[in-house]
Amino acid sequence: MSESNVKFTRNEALEFHSRGRPGKIEIIASKPMATQRDLSLAYSPGVAVPVEEIAADPGKAYELTAKGNLVAVISNGTAILGLGNLGALASKPVMEGKAVLFKRFADVDSIDLEVDTEDAQKFIDAVALLGPSFGGINLEDIAAPECFIIEQALKERMNIPVFHDDQHGTAIITAAGLINACHLTGRDFKDIKVVVNGAGAAAIACTELIKAMGVLHQHVIMCDRSGPLYPGRDNMDQFKSAHAVPTDARSLAEALVGADVFLGLSAAGALKPEMVKDMAPSPIIFAMANPDPEITPPEAKAARPDAIVATGRSDYPNQVNNVLGFPFIFRGALDVRAVRINEEMKIAAANALAELAREAVPEEVAAAYGGLSHHFGPDYIIPAPFDPRLIEIIPAAVAQAAMDTGVAQMPIRDMRIYRQQLKARLNPTASVLSLAYEGARSNPKRVLFAEGEEENVLRAAIAFKEGGYGTPVLVGRDNVHRLLADMGVDDPESYEVLNSRNSPLVGRAVDYLYTKHQRNGMLRRAAERMVNQDRNAFAAAMLALGEADAMITGTTRPFSQSLSQVRFIIDEPGSSVPFGVSIVAARSKTVLIADTSVTERPTAEQLATMAIRTAAFARRMGQEPRVAFVSYTTFGNPPGRHIEELRDAVKILDTLQTDFEYEGEMGPDVALNNEMQRRYYPFSRLTGDANILIMPGLQSANISSKLLKAIGGESLIGPFLMGMALPVQIAPMTATASDLVTLAVLAGGGADAIGQA
Numbered sequence: 001m002s003e004s005n006v007k008f009t010r011n012e013a014l015e016f017h018s019r020g021r022p023g024k025i026e027i028i029a030s031k032p033m034a035t036q037r038d039l040s041l042a043y044s045p046g047v048a049v050p051v052e053e054i055a056a057d058p059g060k061a062y063e064l065t066a067k068g069n070l071v072a073v074i075s076n077g078t079a080i081l082g083l084g085n086l087g088a089l090a091s092k093p094v095m096e097g098k099a100v101l102f103k104r105f106a107d108v109d110s111i112d113l114e115v116d117t118e119d120a121q122k123f124i125d126a127v128a129l130l131g132p133s134f135g136g137i138n139l140e141d142i143a144a145p146e147c148f149i150i151e152q153a154l155k156e157r158m159n160i161p162v163f164h165d166d167q168h169g170t171a172i173i174t175a176a177g178l179i180n181a182c183h184l185t186g187r188d189f190k191d192i193k194v195v196v197n198g199a200g201a202a203a204i205a206c207t208e209l210i211k212a213m214g215v216l217h218q219h220v221i222m223c224d225r226s227g228p229l230y231p232g233r234d235n236m237d238q239f240k241s242a243h244a245v246p247t248d249a250r251s252l253a254e255a256l257v258g259a260d261v262f263l264g265l266s267a268a269g270a271l272k273p274e275m276v277k278d279m280a281p282s283p284i285i286f287a288m289a290n291p292d293p294e295i296t297p298p299e300a301k302a303a304r305p306d307a308i309v310a311t312g313r314s315d316y317p318n319q320v321n322n323v324l325g326f327p328f329i330f331r332g333a334l335d336v337r338a339v340r341i342n343e344e345m346k347i348a349a350a351n352a353l354a355e356l357a358r359e360a361v362p363e364e365v366a367a368a369y370g371g372l373s374h375h376f377g378p379d380y381i382i383p384a385p386f387d388p389r390l391i392e393i394i395p396a397a398v399a400q401a402a403m404d405t406g407v408a409q410m411p412i413r414d415m416r417i418y419r420q421q422l423k424a425r426l427n428p429t430a431s432v433l434s435l436a437y438e439g440a441r442s443n444p445k446r447v448l449f450a451e452g453e454e455e456n457v458l459r460a461a462i463a464f465k466e467g468g469y470g471t472p473v474l475v476g477r478d479n480v481h482r483l484l485a486d487m488g489v490d491d492p493e494s495y496e497v498l499n500s501r502n503s504p505l506v507g508r509a510v511d512y513l514y515t516k517h518q519r520n521g522m523l524r525r526a527a528e529r530m531v532n533q534d535r536n537a538f539a540a541a542m543l544a545l546g547e548a549d550a551m552i553t554g555t556t557r558p559f560s561q562s563l564s565q566v567r568f569i570i571d572e573p574g575s576s577v578p579f580g581v582s583i584v585a586a587r588s589k590t591v592l593i594a595d596t597s598v599t600e601r602p603t604a605e606q607l608a609t610m611a612i613r614t615a616a617f618a619r620r621m622g623q624e625p626r627v628a629f630v631s632y633t634t635f636g637n638p639p640g641r642h643i644e645e646l647r648d649a650v651k652i653l654d655t656l657q658t659d660f661e662y663e664g665e666m667g668p669d670v671a672l673n674n675e676m677q678r679r680y681y682p683f684s685r686l687t688g689d690a691n692i693l694i695m696p697g698l699q700s701a702n703i704s705s706k707l708l709k710a711i712g713g714e715s716l717i718g719p720f721l722m723g724m725a726l727p728v729q730i731a732p733m734t735a736t737a738s739d740l741v742t743l744a745v746l747a748g749g750g751a752d753a754i755g756q757a
């Protein structure tokens with residue numbers, strides 16, 4: 001891997017893929033399978049009914065099976081990224097990766113299929129016969145020229161969209177980036193001189209699309225390993241010859257003299273700085289080979305500071321990568337049941353992407369990517385993959401183009417409603433975490449890991465540092481560097497360790513603590529002992545003294561104990577009482593629950609404050625907050641105790657100018673079901689299902705969130721603390737290293753990104 005701001009070792013990549021269930025994909029049932037009746041319906045005899053229906057009317061497969069939302073990612077491994085022909089089996093990690101990106105970005109269900117043949121005809125037959133299973137076919141990493149033959153044959157034989165991602169996905173994103181790079185440099189497609197390096201699947205498709213969009217055939221010189229393609233050259237197949245143009249250039253270097261644009265779809269390191277120097281003013285350089293580009297942005301910029309540079313990677317500005325395309329293009333195509341993905345749909349996607357980059361970036365995305373530019377300009381010519389607007393904009397543009405060109409079998413009636421439905425498909429939890437992680441990377445902070453001798457904590461600190469999320473400061477004894485070395489860290493000394501026995505900062509920590517508590521009966525000796533012996537105290541004092549930006553602890557003692565130790569050090573008179581928020585991400589909805597960790601029985605004022613802060617957080621996550629104060633009673637029925645605080649909290653909010661909906665008290669069944677509210681409680685002010693549940697007490701909040709995780713299998717994030725006097729997160733004692741990294745991210749730079757600080 002080349003030098004960039006996301007670092008990981010080979011071992012980490014292997015560990016990521018092997019931990020838990022090997023690989024990146026699993027299949028879960030979308031229907032209950034609990035009772036005999038469920039089985040009778042799902043399988044024999046009930047399953048016979050849909051079988052007969054589909055036999056009589058094949059279109060019913062879209063209503064009665066997963067077909068309509070299922071895309072196969074299919075490869076034979078002949079061009080795995082830029083790694084070459086490594087075979088079908090070796091391509092599986094990439095194909096699993098594409099399948100999960102389909103799900104993550106566009107809620108398309110996807111399965112990888114690796115077909116073990118380089119014989120185009122066998123491959124075609126194998127895939128064509130699988131047509132009934134899927135709503136679409138995404139061909140991936142199949143080398144040219146076979147990929148052209150395979151795609152064409154499958155398009156003819158299958159009645160579902162067949163899309164070779166490396167060709168058309170790449171072409172769409174490249175075209176979008178090029179539109180914007182030309183816009184910025186005052187160029188017109190019809191005038192630009194382009195050199196394309198690579199003459200394979202991606203290169204030929206990109207060239208064809210930009211020519212269809214106005215770039216002149218004679219202005220494009222395409223090169224393969226043997227240099228420029230020109231009429232009469234040896235060693236050209238029909239696909240290459242179609243792009244041969246008369247030229248005197250006999251090398252990539254010669255072709256690039258005076259060129260406006262370099263499109264690299266070839267191999268790592270193919271473009272040399274001296275070649276870039278000969279390009280036209282403000283050259284446009286898209287070095288898109290993966291995983292390592294034809295030239296790195298620092299090298300390109302060093303040679304030509306006036307260049308606009310893009311790569312296929314996420315760790316440099318301007319990621320021109322088909323991940324921005326295939327999930328959203330298939331989403332749109334599947335939603336209108338398009339019979340194919342045509343040129344108009346591709347051009348609509350390219351234009352929509354280009355336009356999106358020119359619009360103001362939403363606050364949450366800008367904050368998350370704070371270190372990278374997010375104003376339309378040379379370092380931001382294309383949206384970032386985590387931009388939550390993509391799911392709304394790109395599929396809608398694709399679906400509209402499909403309808404306009406008559407390939408949509410099931411047109412969308414109301415585009416406005418469709419766009420809302422698209423937005424709701426994104427898992428807000430995944431979004432908020434990606435934003436927090438991106439935010440930490442672009443705004444890395446110094447985070448104290450108070451329990452720096454624990455293996456789990458060290459693993460988390462290593463991942464935190466290697467991930468570029470900030471600088472871990474480990475609180476521990478002299479053995480910390482040795483422990484790091486034992487864990488295989490090459491440069492343990494590069495980790496900062498604070499030892500409360502010999503750190504020069506101890507004196508300041510003692511002064512701080514003694515000054516703070518001397519009038520509350522604390523002796524200097526007691527302050528010294530506390531700083532020396534209690535890591536939470538020492539770390540929290542370091543935080544209070546500004547030696548770090550944030551702190552994480554919690555794995556070695558009970559939550560309440562860690563919390564009171566930290567608060568003893570950092571709270572000031574009048575500091576608010578913090579509270580814990582847990583995010584429960586279910587398949588159909590995501591709900592925030594508070595207070596899951598601090599106050600056993602919050603007052604009405606505390607409940608109202610929790611509602612306000614959690615609502616602001618939800619909004620930052622992209623959700624319109626709807627708060628329900630939850631109880632075992634709904635509007636007084638049945639009558640009982642402990643509802644006064646909830647009612648008073650509602651009254652407090654009534655007196656404030658809040659900008660979110662709230663209501664209570666009500667049971668969770670009513671809170672999460674607006675239909676029921678409208679039917680039985682028409683006076684309720686919530687206009688949709690609640691997504692924030694403020695609970696009457698710690699016990700109900702904590703128990704219900706854990707129950708959901710343990711029995712319901714929902715994913716539970718947190719609890720994380722809001723409202724601490726300084727940025728501190730306290731992990732549960734059961735936290736894994738990866739939980740700790742998330743909490744460290746949420747304590748540090750990630751907190752700003754998601755408005756949780």
Ligand SMILES: NC(=O)C1=CN([C@@H]2O[C@H](COP(=O)(O)OP(=O)(O)OC[C@H]3O[C@@H](n4cnc5c(N)ncnc54)[C@H](OP(=O)(O)O)[C@@H]3O)[C@@H](O)[C@H]2O)C=CC1
Nearest residue numbers: 079081082144199200201202224225266289290312321322
């Ligand atoms: N950023 C993105 O979204 C995407 C990037 N890519 C990248 O594009 C590259 C090509 O992929 P793909 O088209 O699928 O693969 P193919 O196997 O179909 O094509 C590879 C092409 O690259 C050419 N090539 C390889 N090395 C060099 C070199 N040093 N100089 C000039 N040409 C060279 C080959 O030349 P020859 O014909 O002479 O063998 C061939 O024409 C890969 O690095 C891949 O990662 C691909 C898809 C998407």
Ligand SMILES: CC(=O)C(=O)O
Nearest residue numbers: 081082166290321322
């Ligand atoms: C991104 C991609 O599909 C490739 O490099 O092959």
Ligand SMILES: [Mg+2]
Nearest residue numbers: 081140141166
């Ligand atoms: Mg690919």
